Amino acid sequence: MAFVVCYLLAFAFFNYAGAQQLQSNISRGSALTPTTNSSWLSRSGMYAFGFYKQGNGFAVGIFIAGIPEKTVVWTANRDGRLVSDNASLLFTSDGIALQSTQGQSLVVDAPVLVSSASMLDSGNFVLYNASRAIVWQSFEYPTDTLLPNQPLIAGIAGKELVSAKSETDHSSGTFRLAMQGDGNLVQYPVDTGPDGGTQYAYYASNTFTAGPNVSLNLGVDGRLFLLNGTGDGNLLNLSLGGLPTQGRSYLMRIDADGIFRVYSYDLKQKGNWSTEWSSSQDRCDPQGACGYNSYCVTMGAAIDCICLPGFEYVNAGDQTLGCERNSSVGDVCKSKNWNCNYTMQELGSTKWEDEPYMVLKPSGKEDCKQACLGDFNCQAAVFDGLSCSKQRPPLRYGRRDESTSKILLLKEVVMSSAPPAPRAVVPKRSRKNGRNLFLIVGVSFTALGFILLVISVTVLWKNNVWAYKRMSEVNGDAEWNEDVTPRPYAYEDIEKMTNNFNEEVGRGASGTVYKGVIGNSQKLVAVKRLEKVAAEGDREFQTEMRVIGRTHHRNLVRLLGYCLDGPKKLLVYEYMSNGSLADILFTPERKLHWEERMGIARKIARGFLYLHEECDTQIIHCDIKPQNILMDEYMCPKITDFGLSKLLQPDETQICTGIRGTKGYVAPEWHRKIPVTVKVDVYSFGIVLLEIVFCRRNVDWSLPHDEAILDELVYHYFESGELRKLVGDEDMDSRQLERVVKVGIWCIQDEPSLRPSMKKVLLMLEGTVEIPVPPSPVSFLSTI
Numbered sequence: 001m002a003f004v005v006c007y008l009l010a011f012a013f014f015n016y017a018g019a020q021q022l023q024s025n026i027s028r029g030s031a032l033t034p035t036t037n038s039s040w041l042s043r044s045g046m047y048a049f050g051f052y053k054q055g056n057g058f059a060v061g062i063f064i065a066g067i068p069e070k071t072v073v074w075t076a077n078r079d080g081r082l083v084s085d086n087a088s089l090l091f092t093s094d095g096i097a098l099q100s101t102q103g104q105s106l107v108v109d110a111p112v113l114v115s116s117a118s119m120l121d122s123g124n125f126v127l128y129n130a131s132r133a134i135v136w137q138s139f140e141y142p143t144d145t146l147l148p149n150q151p152l153i154a155g156i157a158g159k160e161l162v163s164a165k166s167e168t169d170h171s172s173g174t175f176r177l178a179m180q181g182d183g184n185l186v187q188y189p190v191d192t193g194p195d196g197g198t199q200y201a202y203y204a205s206n207t208f209t210a211g212p213n214v215s216l217n218l219g220v221d222g223r224l225f226l227l228n229g230t231g232d233g234n235l236l237n238l239s240l241g242g243l244p245t246q247g248r249s250y251l252m253r254i255d256a257d258g259i260f261r262v263y264s265y266d267l268k269q270k271g272n273w274s275t276e277w278s279s280s281q282d283r284c285d286p287q288g289a290c291g292y293n294s295y296c297v298t299m300g301a302a303i304d305c306i307c308l309p310g311f312e313y314v315n316a317g318d319q320t321l322g323c324e325r326n327s328s329v330g331d332v333c334k335s336k337n338w339n340c341n342y343t344m345q346e347l348g349s350t351k352w353e354d355e356p357y358m359v360l361k362p363s364g365k366e367d368c369k370q371a372c373l374g375d376f377n378c379q380a381a382v383f384d385g386l387s388c389s390k391q392r393p394p395l396r397y398g399r400r401d402e403s404t405s406k407i408l409l410l411k412e413v414v415m416s417s418a419p420p421a422p423r424a425v426v427p428k429r430s431r432k433n434g435r436n437l438f439l440i441v442g443v444s445f446t447a448l449g450f451i452l453l454v455i456s457v458t459v460l461w462k463n464n465v466w467a468y469k470r471m472s473e474v475n476g477d478a479e480w481n482e483d484v485t486p487r488p489y490a491y492e493d494i495e496k497m498t499n500n501f502n503e504e505v506g507r508g509a510s511g512t513v514y515k516g517v518i519g520n521s522q523k524l525v526a527v528k529r530l531e532k533v534a535a536e537g538d539r540e541f542q543t544e545m546r547v548i549g550r551t552h553h554r555n556l557v558r559l560l561g562y563c564l565d566g567p568k569k570l571l572v573y574e575y576m577s578n579g580s581l582a583d584i585l586f587t588p589e590r591k592l593h594w595e596e597r598m599g600i601a602r603k604i605a606r607g608f609l610y611l612h613e614e615c616d617t618q619i620i621h622c623d624i625k626p627q628n629i630l631m632d633e634y635m636c637p638k639i640t641d642f643g644l645s646k647l648l649q650p651d652e653t654q655i656c657t658g659i660r661g662t663k664g665y666v667a668p669e670w671h672r673k674i675p676v677t678v679k680v681d682v683y684s685f686g687i688v689l690l691e692i693v694f695c696r697r698n699v700d701w702s703l704p705h706d707e708a709i710l711d712e713l714v715y716h717y718f719e720s721g722e723l724r725k726l727v728g729d730e731d732m733d734s735r736q737l738e739r740v741v742k743v744g745i746w747c748i749q750d751e752p753s754l755r756p757s758m759k760k761v762l763l764m765l766e767g768t769v770e771i772p773v774p775p776s777p778v779s780f781l782s783t784i
């Protein structure tokens with residue numbers, strides 16, 4: 001060991017003198033800059049805390065400095081922006097402050113006043129209080145890597161590692177490894193609920209009976225193991241270890257490809273890290289190894305992501321990013337010299353996420369194809385010999401699976417050079433999916449259209465035959481949860497379901513919501529009784545039926561059925577067990593962590609993106625507010641209450657007339673004589689986003705008068721660079737805070753054309769595009 005230490009010391013001095021300080025006792029006032037004193041080394045010189053280079057800039061973290069390949073093991077604020085070479089780090093009594101052109105933020109935020117810090121030889125960076133007790137340590141906030149003697153302890157809530165985006169970009173990627181509160185070590189894609197959705201897990205230690213406080217540990221001999229909550233028992237050895245403890249370094253990491261591995265490094269030989277153990281040998285195992293609309297195929301040690309037929313890579317440079325519909329086909333179909341038709345492609349030997357919006361029991365594969373062809377919403381269906389499951393777009397978690405007998409049936413556009421057909425409807429909006437369907441409707445009075453009409457009628461008729469078969473076969477309720485086309489209920493059924501409207505769970509603008517149970521299935525539902533039975537209520541009802549019945553997205557609440565019995569109008573929705581977003585934001589005890597809230601914001605944005613751009617009929621919600629966003633059992637947000645939205649025909653922009661959303665959330669153009677567009681939703685979303693950030697209502701008159709209106713307050717603090725003052729002592733990354741607030745301010749611009757589209761909003765929230773500094777929401781022109 002002595003040899004190693006000496007060697008490393010020499011190494012550190014010869015290679016990094018001038019750039020790094022060998023200072024294991026760091027006192028307040030010490031500073032680092034990326035180019036001169038760039039990091040604080042541990043006593044042996046093995047580990048360093050400070051700036052490291054990433055892309056064109058610098059990030060702050062801990063890396064192994066004692067080897068040529070400076071391996072990053074921890075990153076502060078991993079999703080913050082990179083800084084340029086004129087940034088600096090300062091050790092203050094509050095923690096480690098990063099000063100850059102974007103302002104100052106604490107990258108290590110100490111819970112109490114601190115006096116000194118150490119970069120330890122274990123790889124742990126620690127802060128001490130005045131009496132030299134550790135008050136903060138990087139070992140408790142792992143990113144994607146565990147070092148020997150750094151346990152990942154579950155606790156009640158569980159704790160997790162999140163993979164990096166790529167080998168060179170250490171910001172959060174798409175996979176997580178969760179040490180769960182039940183004792184199970186499980187891997188999921190990041191976008192699934194906490195401890196939730198076993199259907200999404202792609203690795204599990206199966207120690208789910210071990211109870212709380214189980215920990216994942218890496219030994220100095222490379223053994224990876226689980227320890228019991230009581231600390232005395234060795235629960236499970238994942239890797240056997242027994243590797244040399246001298247002259248070698250070990251680490252465990254969940255890699256960007258979603259697999260976690262134990263690595264070793266030979267300090268004498270140098271060279272590369274070598275893999276000692278990995279959680280899986282098949283790189284297609286991680287759910288989502290390939291992006292949307294593509295499937296994973298193993299190519300020796302590498303993988304290949306193959307686009308579905310009729311799709312092309314979103315980015316040919318990075319095929320794991322997924323695929324989208326071949327746009328040239330869509331463009332050709334828009335031009336009037338071509339007719340486009342649809343066929344069903346078959347793709348066998350692949351496995352996909354199975355989240356159908358409708359399951360049919362057809363008589364065979366051909367019937368399944370016809371059912372999909374005859375359904376506007378159907379992009380694909382899975383046929384397994386018995387049932388035909390229509391899938392929600394996009395298709396994800398695809399991989400080759402030679403053992404499956406399921407066949408993916410995929411709707412594909414085919415072109416034919418038929419003579420020009422007169423078009424009844426000219427789609428103005430440019431949309432990827434579904435727009436061609438309008439064309440088909442448009443030409444439905446031509447011969448082609450007539451044929452299609454015949455097919456549709458045939459399919460409708462067949463649908464009814466199947467529906468009839470289902471009813472007679474299974475006697476009512478048993479299958480309702482598979483077939484989610486809204487089904488009609490008699491009023492008596494609803495009374496039974498809700499135990500005579502016994503339990504009220506909510507009250508909205510258009511009616512009261514009751515909890516219910518469907519028959520033998522014991523499945524919970526929410527029944528909404530529309531109370532205003534005026535003409536408006538009628539229209540509302542029919543709109544809601546038509547709109548919701550045809551939307552299928554994981555961030556929208558599903559309509560399961562309805563009842564129309566004279567003046568009595570009721571809707572049956574899937575039940576959301578965690579109340580509304582309003583309950584979560586405005587109940588201090590239920591307040592979620594910043595990262596979780598940001599995840600929720602992104603999911604809501606995805607729901608609205610679908611409504612605005614991806615479903616077959618553009619839908620403007622018109623009443624976006626936290627009360628209309630419900631939370632399911634996995635705390636996944638789902639948008640509800642389309643009662644105020646209207647269908648938008650391709651040529652219309654003026655809709656939602658005569659309806660106002662909810663005060664505090666409505667866009668200013670409601671009060672002006674200008675057309676109302678999807679941008680009214682973007683405005684309301686912006687307000688909701690600010691509420692998610694600051695966990696308070698936009699308008700709150702219980703506060704002092706000058707603090708009552710959140711959006712005004714936010715812009716004021718944003719302009720003066722003092723946003724942190726608005727978040728109290730909540731732990732969050734200042735740069736991320738600023739980013740999200742900027743998105744919010746762009747959304748609430750008075751001038752609708754300045755507001756971004758929902759697509760742009762999502763890209764900004766995901767951090768994939770730069771966000772310019774927004775102007776004041778209230779423009780000079782609009783105040784005249």
Ligand SMILES: *[C@@H]1O[C@H](CO)[C@@H](O)[C@H](O)[C@H]1NC(C)=O
Pocket residue numbers: 025026027116
């Ligand atoms: C570390 O530095 C602080 C301040 O300079 C000093 O008070 C303390 O005694 C030092 N601790 C050690 C272990 O050297």
Ligand SMILES: *[C@@H]1O[C@H](CO)[C@@H](O)[C@H](O)[C@H]1NC(C)=O
Pocket residue numbers: 021036037
């Ligand atoms: C690096 O830090 C040391 C100790 O704080 C200081 O003496 C030295 O001048 C610094 N070097 C540069 C180039 O700033």
Ligand SMILES: *[C@@H]1O[C@H](CO)[C@@H](O)[C@H](O)[C@H]1NC(C)=O
Pocket residue numbers: 084085086101
């Ligand atoms: C720091 O560097 C950035 C980019 O190189 C530059 O835009 C900025 O003006 C610099 N700031 C200072 C204070 O020198």
Ligand SMILES: *[C@@H]1O[C@H](CO)[C@@H](O)[C@H](O)[C@H]1NC(C)=O
Pocket residue numbers: 155211212213229230
């Ligand atoms: C788990 O750890 C927590 C916090 O240290 C402790 O309160 C709890 O009693 C532990 N549970 C078990 C079963 O050991």
Ligand SMILES: *[C@@H]1O[C@H](CO)[C@@H](O)[C@H](O)[C@H]1NC(C)=O
Pocket residue numbers: 225234235236237240
């Ligand atoms: C795990 O490995 C260690 C060291 O080889 C051994 O002592 C222990 O009994 C093993 N535990 C289990 C549960 O197999």
